[in-house]
Amino acid sequence: MSLETPRLVQMANAIRxxxxxAVQAANSGHPGMPMGMxxxxTVLWSExxxxxxxAPDWADRDRFVLSAGHGSMLAYA
Structure with a gap:
């Protein structure tokens, strides 16, 4: 199942x-990477x-590893 482009844009803007x-509330962090990625x-998680x-403990789920620590807000958004 594929999402329409306007819906994907809306989801990406919500992440931004x-x-x-979150960066503003924490008064810490780097918003550039989460906003740019x-x-x-959005495409990775939705498609x-x-x-x-x-079922967050589902054993067969895919894992996403983000090695850029300064961009960790992307995973939380």
Whole structure:
């Protein structure tokens, strides 16, 4: 199942907004990477990664490893 482009754009913009808000609230962090990678994260999670929000301990789920610590807000947004 594929999401329409306007929906993906809306989701990516939500990630950007959440990232900015979280960095501002923490008065710490780097918003550049999460904002720049929002489109990539949106497509990965909505189109490619196997996951189930209702079963976070599902053994067969895909894992996403982000090695850029300064961009960790992307995973939390």
């Amino acid at each position: 907004a959440l990232s900015m808000d 929002a489109d990539v994260a 490619y990664l196997k996951h189930d929000l209702d």
